[in-house]
Amino acid sequence: MAKVLYITAHPHDDTQSYSMAVGKAFIDTYKEVNPNDEIVNIDLYKENIPHIDVDVFSGWGKLQSGKGFEELSSDEKTKVGRLSELCEQFISADKYVFVTPFWNFSFPPILKAYIDAVSVAGKTFKYTEKGPVGLLTDKKALHIQARGGIYSEGPAAAMEMGHRYLNVIMQFFGVPSFEGIFVEGHAAMPDKAQEIKENAIARAKDLAHSF
Numbered sequence: 001m002a003k004v005l006y007i008t009a010h011p012h013d014d015t016q017s018y019s020m021a022v023g024k025a026f027i028d029t030y031k032e033v034n035p036n037d038e039i040v041n042i043d044l045y046k047e048n049i050p051h052i053d054v055d056v057f058s059g060w061g062k063l064q065s066g067k068g069f070e071e072l073s074s075d076e077k078t079k080v081g082r083l084s085e086l087c088e089q090f091i092s093a094d095k096y097v098f099v100t101p102f103w104n105f106s107f108p109p110i111l112k113a114y115i116d117a118v119s120v121a122g123k124t125f126k127y128t129e130k131g132p133v134g135l136l137t138d139k140k141a142l143h144i145q146a147r148g149g150i151y152s153e154g155p156a157a158a159m160e161m162g163h164r165y166l167n168v169i170m171q172f173f174g175v176p177s178f179e180g181i182f183v184e185g186h187a188a189m190p191d192k193a194q195e196i197k198e199n200a201i202a203r204a205k206d207l208a209h210s211f
Contacts, residue, residue, distance in 0.1 A: 019146035023099035134174020148187025
């Protein structure tokens, strides 16, 4: 039995968002194909995702200096404790599915905060004499994203920084398999929007059988 984190970073649901609709098609099909797997839904817009701020740095500093968790301030305990929970949940999973919109050439900032939360030395990667080494070498990941224009190829491809960022992070963590499903061009070609959406849903259902 595998554990899958279904991580959504979208303020809208599947009735309003193309990426969420494709994500739902994928995860529903995945459940049918893998009924014994554990699916954990993480809606980043509804979760407490602490930003790394002065309290977090202060709390980490105290812990690194040898102080116990109980010696942290109330704010330090709350934020540092929650970040630890998020990281432990992340490394306990076998597969990751990220569902995002395409905002300002990337993804919503709440996902960056989440990635910051799980990017922890000794947990998702480690430092060695030869440089950092990823520790999640037995995982796999998928990114589902809707983009109004075409960014997977052509002149705008160099401007795409969301999927590329996640790809770099997954490599940094040592994740050997990272795939993408993109719903592209529906805003640029509104007359083909429904066809674009349906084709992406078909690809998602197909991939769910082998993911």
